[in-house]
Amino acid sequence: MLIVSGGFFCKSWKLYQLQIKDIKFYNSLEDISKEDGFFVFSYSLSTESIGVKVKGSNLPKVIFVKIGDIKELRLTYKPVSLEILKFSLDKKAYIQRVKEIKKRIEEGIIYQLNLSTKIDFFLKGQPLDLFLKFFQTQRTPYAFFLDLGDFFIISGSMELFLQKKNNTIISKPIKGTAKSEKKLKESLKDKAENLMILDMMRNDLSKIAKVGSVKVEELFKIERYSTLFQMHSTVSAKTDAEFEDILLNTFPPASVTGAPKKKAVEIIDLLEPHSRDYYCGCAGFRWGKDFTLSVLIRTAFGTKDKLSYFAGSGIVYDSQEEKEWKETLSKVQAFYSFSSF
Template sequence: MENAAGDFTEKLNEWGKAKTPFFFLVDYQFQKPLAWKLEDVDPEEILYNLNGFANDLPVLRDELPEHIRFDKHPLAFDDYQPKFDCVLRHLNAGNSFLVNLSVPTPLDTNLTLEQIFRHSEAPYRLLVRNRFVCFSPEIFVRIQGNRIASFPMKGTIDASVPNAEQVILSDHKEAAEHATIVDLIRNDISIVAEKVWVERYRYIDRIQTSDKTLLQVSSEIAGLLPDTFDGQYGDLLEKLLPAGSITGAPKPRTLEVIQEAEQYNRGYYTGVMGYFDGENFESAVMIRFIEQQDNGLVFKSGGGITALSNAKSEYQEVIDKVYLPFSHAPHAVL
């Protein structure tokens, strides 16, 4: 099941040039990228629904339990603080302008990974059976014709906060963080595209969770691929990954800061999943991620840290992002 990075890149280049449809997964560190011709994806092993492009054939949806149990056991704040302080030291030393700090949160639930996959209301969903489920709201890159676009999400607030939209859009820390990511993504896209521009800047997406609505701030950055591109999707991913929205800027040094601060293996969390249908290429960042580990389920979540960040509010954001995107869960106990 595991392909070396070089083999993966060559396969995607070959299939893209030949217009052969494929599906792929890339882990955060690009150590275990996986790719299949579309016809070879086994639904007994992998189910996906990427913005309507799916192999999760309609089935009788698993009935949810009458009472859903979803208990999170977050890292204690006293254990989060040293990680935050480590990031802040690097920010203040000028080693980075923005660092995405993530942590694992153990979970107890009476739901299966497949039930979570089938009932999640998210545009990009993936189930790798007995390993993990992902229900992501974030596009990585979308390619239609010679146009490439990326849609980084940075900035989250509970919609129940009075004037939530105004609060998040006028927050100086959030504005600085978002501007940094847009600049980073614009630079990344310029590696593969000839002309790059910001199509939309800081617009609001609404995300429904099982117990609240979140507002998420996004932007759209677009570019034009050169005539010489010729379906080289493997090369493109190798140049663009890991995604800027889940690392930070400048990317190479920030990756080192993340490794020092996090002290755990992200695995496929914050990697990328996607497909090519023979004409269009679409991919998503694997955030909102629940993994089956030896000792139970773990939800991995994170947020962007800048020099203006407050440890308590960043800690709360990490916890808020541990949720199920069910808008109609029966008698949810959360």
């Protein structure tokens, strides 16, 4: 079963169910299907794209779904609940690692880094109902539910990694999260972080762009969601590059790694005890030479009644450890509501 939010191919955020005609798995970007359809790319492909070995698992690095008919879906969810089993990084461990990151920033090794924790849950109910509840709690443009029988992925992403139409490509990296729009607008820390990631995305796109075509379309735009506010900027370029070459030059997404990207990915793998797998990868549709890919934030995956959800925050020199932990938990609120944080 594949259910997606309409943001992938239209302005509507309604849900649509897509007929699955075939499923294929790949472990390299160079081997992926040339057919049109839906793709999921694991963060572990960073080893191929930037040459940094990262933790992985036995999950396929690329999932390809060949699709058929599309129909609008209107479903209500049945009762479902989650029980927390464990955090890969609890509050104490997370704060300790934030301090380590700030030390590396002070030493000039990196400028910014995205640190995440993995939360393991026991699911009481069905994965589809969990997805529907998640989506109805916080509607997002790039949500999807992919059920492969013995394995499922749930995403409530609101972040556009890459979209290509004809020879124009755009990216809308998100950096900046707050419960208050006013605080986000006034936050110099979030604006500095947003600008840093925007510059990284400009640099990534320049590798596949026509000379002089990279430009900033939007800066520090704030969008409201049911549980939080997010800040994004938009960069565009002109390109004739092929799908695989674009991914090899831009993956993993800048907003979920850090600056400089290669060194940030190395440190992430050192400090995070978990493998990210599909979290912080990307997913979406390719139609001919055009495509739309989301960043796999607000994402969970698992089997039957066990699943893992991931959340993180961007660390810069003036980050406050306690606030970074609270921001991380705020990104879980639509999926699992903490009574207090």
